[in-house]
Amino acid sequence: MQPNYMRQTLGRAAVDSGPPPGYDGSGTRRSSIPDQDHPKENLMAKKSAKDPVYRVIEVIGTSNKSWEDAAMHAVETAAGSLRDLRIAEVVKMDMKVDGGKVVAYRTRVLLSFKYEA
Numbered sequence: 230m231q232p233n234y235m236r237q238t239l240g241r242a243a244v245d246s247g248p249p250p251g252y253d254g255s256g257t258r259r260s261s262i263p264d265q266d267h268p269k270e271n272l273m274a275k276k277s278a279k280d281p282v283y284r285v286i287e288v289i290g291t292s293n294k295s296w297e298d299a300a301m302h303a304v305e306t307a308a309g310s311l312r313d314l315r316i317a318e319v320v321k322m323d324m325k326v327d328g329g330k331v332v333a334y335r336t337r338v339l340l341s342f343k344y345e346a
Contacts, residue, residue: 282344283315289337296322299336313343 290303296319304317318339325333 283341284344285339285341286311287320287337287339289335291325292334292336293332294334296334296336299334300338303336303338304340307340311340311342313345314340315343316341 286307288303288307290299290301290306292298292302299322300317300319304314308314316339319336320339321337323335323337324331325335
């Protein structure tokens with residue numbers, strides 16, 4: 230009798246599917262991605278000119294016009310004191326409401342910048 234993972238029944242026909250991805254038959258799961266078994270080694274930044282290190286900060290911009298305006302204000306303000314900004318990612322948008330009317334748009338932005346060596 231074949232192991233359960235080797236045989237799937239589709240309607241009336243049986244189909245051999247082979248082992249699941251990453252299974253080598255020895256009972257040990259192997260990754261098809263290099264060094265996935267040691268993820269911390271891949272995530273740690275290296276200290277060399279080839280492998281820069283980045284920092285991510287969160288800022289919130291506000292505007293009485295739009296979320297886009299609020300995001301641009303957040304980035305432009307942060308650029309006044311941070312050098313080498315690389316990526317801005319909008320992670321949340323909300324509004325301030327007063328008396329049933331929108332009085333301000335707020336955009337939360339993650340900014341990344343490169344550490345200097």
